[in-house]
Amino acid sequence: MTEYENLEIFAKTTHQYELTFTENGIAIDLTGWTVYFVVKLNQEDSDANAKIKKTITSHSNATLGETLISLSSSDTDLSGSHYYEISYLDDDSNQDVLLFGRINFRKPVLDTRS
Secondary structure, X not given: OOEEOXXXXXXXXXXXXXXXXXXXXXXXXXXXXXXXXXXXXXXXXXHHHOOEEEEEOOOOEHHHOEEEEEEOOOOOOOOEEEEEEEEEEOOOOOEEEEEEEEEEEEOXXXXXXX
């Protein structure tokens, strides 16, 4: 089931999204699955022009349905509001969008960290 949710993170920071895939409370084995995370300034932008594009094929614990989307500080070196989507392609070539919406990259109060 696709869900709409707006996200907000601080620019130039690391961030992780931990996802667990289940069906009727039972973990789905993600072996052979690909999970995608994409961020675009405009929805109609091509995938090649995405601001962030992550393709996850190695999952944190595939047999327990667990995967991790990791964003580096250089990934999140963006400002303002963008569109994002988290989707998957399973081992039977079924595909779906799990989560989508707007993601806002906020400027941190502290400019530099050392």
